[in-house]
Amino acid sequence: MTIPRSDATRLLDWYRRNRRDLPWRRSRDSYRIWVSEIMLQQTTVRVVVPYYRRFIRLFPTVRALASARPDRVLAAWSGLGYYRRARHLSAAARIIVGKHAGRFPLRVEDALALPGVGRYTAGAILSIAYGARLPVLDGNVARVLSRLHLVRGADSAARRRRLWRLAGELAATAPSPGDLNQALMELGATVCTPAAPACAVCPLSRRCAARASGLQETIPPSRRPRATVEVRTGVAVVTRGGRYLLRRRSNRDLMHGLWELPAVGRGGRSDGLRLAVGRCVATVRHSITYRRLEVSVHPARLLAEPPRGGYRFVAPADLGRLPTSSLVRKVLAALV
DNA sequence: AACTCGTGGCT
């Protein structure tokens, strides 16, 4: 007993009338649905759209993606964040070509075995592209269902299990599971919003338990924020012929493989470089989850050639072809 | 189970 069938129909009707015209909704190509779902993980639609268009232009098919060097994929991802997604996408494309004949797998177990594909993403792709009766539970659906059924309390494993079960009952009986899943997400994104939900135009408001008790604004409770840590770092800007010296991050996880400006510590020391570091000419603020960076920018002079391999001089115009974080572009923009 | 990973838009 979740939403009666007539309400599911009303939700679907609402969706067909109100859904946004998004690029990945113009196709049922499982490859395109997959790419969009990976990009949309923890990332807003508005930010994703231009990246998605560019990405599909660069890599129109799973085979094109599979044969592209991971660095090109990472470069196309630059600025989107959560860079591991790009590496997973690359690796998964090769698995799809190698083991699944170039088609995104139909079986849930096979989909879940792909790197970067979890329960949400598998359900989304298989229901939208193939019509599979699988539920999705993202932030939107969790909010909609917990309001609809007055699922109170903070996030917990038990709470998530309950919400997955509710989502599963819906997907099991819906006329069109893919559309129903998207309808729930669209409703959460545009009507049943975290703050000030537009209950007046909600097709489910009559059945909404939170609405009935006036609790729609307090369910679900917002998570306790963790303290952010302030971090101060400095970078050296070494120029040569209008190009900038960058180095490739070797860090195993954090933005690994991305090109960045060399860091300078106290005394002007920098890994692998001998530098004469000048005074700070700019400061750039940048946030990484739970960390706030304050980056001071120092013009610097090379005292010795940098080691080969890890370093490169890059013209600003070529920056787009290298994997870089948005921080690099912010710093370079601050110099203009 | 709690923590990690990026970024930009919004309030």
Add this chain to the structure above:
DNA sequence: TAGCCAAGAGT
């Protein structure tokens, strides 16, 4: 403006 949050996955 400083914090909140977004179509989560992996460990």
